[in-house]
């Protein structure tokens with residue numbers, strides 16, 4: 001159930017959200033018709049669905065480090081969790097995972113960074129969308145990262161590099177290894193300050209065609225403020241609010257505009 005803060009944000013989103021009929025910009029029209037509303041059933045979806053099914057069925061328990069935004073500061077607590085629970089609560093939804101897949105596929109982005117691997121479900125969508133891409137994914141919990149690597153192996157994906165460590169300590173070095181950042185998916189440590197700092201660190205490798213996607217933009221008041229700051233940033237031209245996720249583009253040929261769209 002939505003808490004009252006999120007419910008309020010959702011109502012305001014619904015009131016502002018446009019469908020494709022309210023869109024006049026050719027770039028956005030393309031985005032809506034070619035990506036957002038693309039209902040094709042890509043073969044790769046089936047491979048991911050099977051991994052998700054197996055994770056959701058797994059009764060196995062692992063010890064995880066709880067990096068949750070509401071888990072306080074370091075040292076982070078450890079606790080045991082069932083793999084099925086991790087898959088159900090942390091894994092990206094089918095709708096959003098498939099949208100990430102279509103974004104990468106359509107724009108053919110190559111150098112991809114993900115913050116927050118968990119079991120690697122979103123990572124697989126990103127990696128399978130463009131086999132020529134290299135996906136660098138960062139996860140703080142070693143046991144979870146190991147499971148994700150097993151999932152990548154099960155699907156035979158070999159364009160993913162896993163980095164294990166706290167984003168706070170490993171991101172600045174990780175970003176140096178990426179020649180140019182074509183796509184970033186930020187899906188962990190949902191705090192206002194951290195989210196904005198990760199955005200700023202990524203800016204070092206951003207170019208005109210970079211796409212950045214933020215998950216859970218209305219998860220808390222802090223995340224809502226972080227999203228507002230990100231879309232207002234001078235380097236961002238177009239921002240797209242799909243309520244669950246926010247997408248920003250840096251294309252200088254587009255005038256600065258904030259679109260609130262009905263996701264599906």
Ligand SMILES: C[S@@+](CC[C@H](N)C(=O)[O-])C[C@H]1O[C@@H](n2cnc3c(N)ncnc32)[C@H](O)[C@@H]1O
Nearest residue numbers: 067091092116118121122140166167187188189
């Ligand atoms: C929501 S889950 C990611 C889900 C994944 N992207 C997917 O959709 O399948 C967030 C993950 O980020 C990790 N995480 C959160 N804060 C972190 C931090 N500061 N450093 C490293 N990992 C962190 C958590 O351990 C968790 O596995």
